[in-house]
Amino acid sequence: MKTRLTLAMVIIFAIIITSCKEKEKKTEVEEIKIDLLNDDFSEAKQEIRATLDSISQSVKDGDLDKLISFHAYSPKFTEFKNGEIRNGAKENEELERSVFGSVTEILKFNMNDTKIAVYGDVANVTTHTDFHLKFGEDSAIINDQMTLLFLKTDNGWRIVHEHHSPLNKLDK
Numbered sequence: 001m002k003t004r005l006t007l008a009m010v011i012i013f014a015i016i017i018t019s020c021k022e023k024e025k026k027t028e029v030e031e032i033k034i035d036l037l038n039d040d041f042s043e044a045k046q047e048i049r050a051t052l053d054s055i056s057q058s059v060k061d062g063d064l065d066k067l068i069s070f071h072a073y074s075p076k077f078t079e080f081k082n083g084e085i086r087n088g089a090k091e092n093e094e095l096e097r098s099v100f101g102s103v104t105e106i107l108k109f110n111m112n113d114t115k116i117a118v119y120g121d122v123a124n125v126t127t128h129t130d131f132h133l134k135f136g137e138d139s140a141i142i143n144d145q146m147t148l149l150f151l152k153t154d155n156g157w158r159i160v161h162e163h164h165s166p167l168n169k170l171d172k
Contacts, residue, residue, distance in 0.1 A: 034120065041118035044157075048116050048123050048150060051157045060106055064097050071096075072151055072158035079162040092162065107139070108132035111146075121152040128167050143167045 051070065058066035071077065073089035080086055087095070114127040124147065131142040149161035 036119045041120075041123075044118045044123065044152070045116045048118070048125065048157050051150070052111065052114070052125065056109055056111070059100055059103075060109060062100070062103070064101055067096060067100060068093055069155075070159055072153055072160050074160075077160055079164075081162075081164045082166065102135050103133050104136055105134035106132075107134065123150040123152075123157065124148075125150060129164075143169075 055067065055070050058064075058070070071089070071092065073093065075089070077089040077092065078086050079088075079092045079095075081095075108130060109132075110130040111127040112130055114125065117124045117126075126145070126147050129142055129144045129146050131140075133140050133142065143166070144164045145167050147161075147163040148159050150157040151160045
C-alpha cells in the first residue's frame with residue numbers, strides 16, 4: 001500500500017510540475033525586406049547631402065583638417081584622377097592639402113547634377129563640378145565628372161574612393 005501511495009504521489013507531483021511549467025512563448029519576428037537596388041534610403045540621402053554641404057563649406061573656409069576628416073583613409077582607399085594611375089590614401093591627402101591649401105580665393109564652388117545613390121551603408125555620389133578657383137594671380141576652372149564613394153561609419157558618411165575626370169563640353 002505504501003508503494004502504491006508513493007507511486008501515486010510521484011505521478012501527481014510530476015503532473016503538477018509539468019502543468020505549472022510556463023509554456024514557451026513563440027515570438028514571430030517580421031522580416032523587413034530591404035531592396036538595396038530600389039529602396040530610396042531618403043534619410044541617408046539627406047545625411048549625405050549635409051556631408052557634401054559640409055565638405056564644400058570646409059573648402060570655402062580653408063579648413064583643410066575638416067576637409068580631410070570627411071575621408072576614411074585606410075589601405076582600401078583609392079582615387080583615380082585625370083586618367084593617371086590609382087592613388088592611395090597618402091597621395092590623396094597630400095594632393096587635397098596641396099591644392100586646397102594653395103587656393104587664395106574661391107569664385108565659384110558648385111556641384112551640379114548631383115545624384116546620390118544609397119545601397120545600405122554604401123553610397124555612390126556622382127556630380128559635375130563647376131569650381132572657379134584662384135591661386136594668387138592664376139585662376140583655374142575645374143569642370144570634372146566626379147564620383148565619391150561613401151561608407152557609413154561611426155563618424156558619419158566618409159569618402160572611401162574618389163574618381164575625377166574632365167567633363168566634355170556638350171554643344172547645346
